[in-house]
Amino acid sequence: MAKISELLPRSAILLNLRSKEKFEVINELVGPLVATGSITEESEFVSAIARRENMESTGIGLGVAIPHARTKAVANTVLAFGRSDSGVDFNSLDGKPSHLIFLIAAPEEQKTEYIMTLARLSKLLRKDEVRIGLNKAGSPDDVVRVIVQHES
Amino acid sequence: MERILLYVEDTPGMPNAVGWALRLAKGMSCRVFALAVITPDAPRRRDTQASDAEEHAWSSLYEIEDDAFQQNVRISLLIETGDALQQLIDLSASYDAELIVASADCRLTCSELVRQSRRPVVFVK
Numbered sequence: 001m002a003k004i005s006e007l008l009p010r011s012a013i014l015l016n017l018r019s020k021e022k023f024e025v026i027n028e029l030v031g032p033l034v035a036t037g038s039i040t041e042e043s044e045f046v047s048a049i050a051r052r053e054n055m056e057s058t059g060i061g062l063g064v065a066i067p068h069a070r071t072k073a074v075a076n077t078v079l080a081f082g083r084s085d086s087g088v089d090f091n092s093l094d095g096k097p098s099h100l101i102f103l104i105a106a107p108e109e110q111k112t113e114y115i116m117t118l119a120r121l122s123k124l125l126r127k128d129e130v131r132i133g134l135n136k137a138g139s140p141d142d143v144v145r146v147i148v149q150h151e152s
Numbered sequence: 153m154e155r156i157l158l159y160v161e162d163t164p165g166m167p168n169a170v171g172w173a174l175r176l177a178k179g180m181s182c183r184v185f186a187l188a189v190i191t192p193d194a195p196r197r198r199d200t201q202a203s204d205a206e207e208h209a210w211s212s213l214y215e216i217e218d219d220a221f222q223q224n225v226r227i228s229l230l231i232e233t234g235d236a237l238q239q240l241i242d243l244s245a246s247y248d249a250e251l252i253v254a255s256a257d258c259r260l261t262c263s264e265l266v267r268q269s270r271r272p273v274v275f276v277k
Binding site for chain 1: 221
């Protein structure tokens with residue numbers, strides 16, 4: 001199974017998110033994944049993400065959110081990462097804004113890889129040193145380095 | 153009823169408890185808080201085992217989330233470290249859960265949970 005660092009193209013690492021609102025941020029993160037061809041039907045994917053976001057919070061606390069969807073609009077499991085200095089309201093249970101946002105897109109038929117990617121990423125982001133490293137990262141290469149360093 | 157706290161543990165009976173809780177939540181249009189607790193003995197194991205325990209707990213939670221999503225049931229995932237019984241009791245109060253659901257074969261001491269909890273508890277076989 002692919003590692004988190006292998007699923008995150010450098011072109012999908014946005015260290016200065018322009019958007020301030022949840023769905024605008026999601027659209028900003030989806031863009032690079034459409035460009036790489038991993039998301040084949042943008043509007044269908046955004047609808048799937050929106051449906052989940054309207055039902056439940058994907059903010060896991062600690063300043064982290066992981067919006068995610070598994071749908072036919074995706075060709076291969078892939079991630080995008082965005083960082084927001086001001087933070088974005090993802091309705092986290094701890095009530096705090098999310099500064100580190102990982103978007104996961106997976107094909108409908110790859111449920112196991114999707115679940116395992118979510119689990120590995122959630123575990124990784126609970127580590128203080130990972131969040132600190134991602135907050136300090138100055139380039140997409142730095143982001144990948146932090147993840148590689150802490151991925152088991 | 154608006155909120156159910158589902159205690160998640162890797163036991164053979166867990167899928168029945170999950171299925172029961174999601175059906176109830178769907179029928180009553182209420183929200184599920186799915187809680188997995190990493191037990192205190194995990195850090196005393198080798199690091200890789202403790203890490204695997206957390207990854208396994210997350211994967212169980214996300215499996216349940218995926219099922220809930222397919223059934224249009226609202227769900228929030230919680231993962232905590234510590235004494236499972238105490239976490240369950242504390243979080244049922246802080247999230248104002250009106251019902252606690254656990255599998256009948258969970259490793260909690262059922263009588264202790266019933267005795268200490270201020271919320272109704274259902275053990276699903």
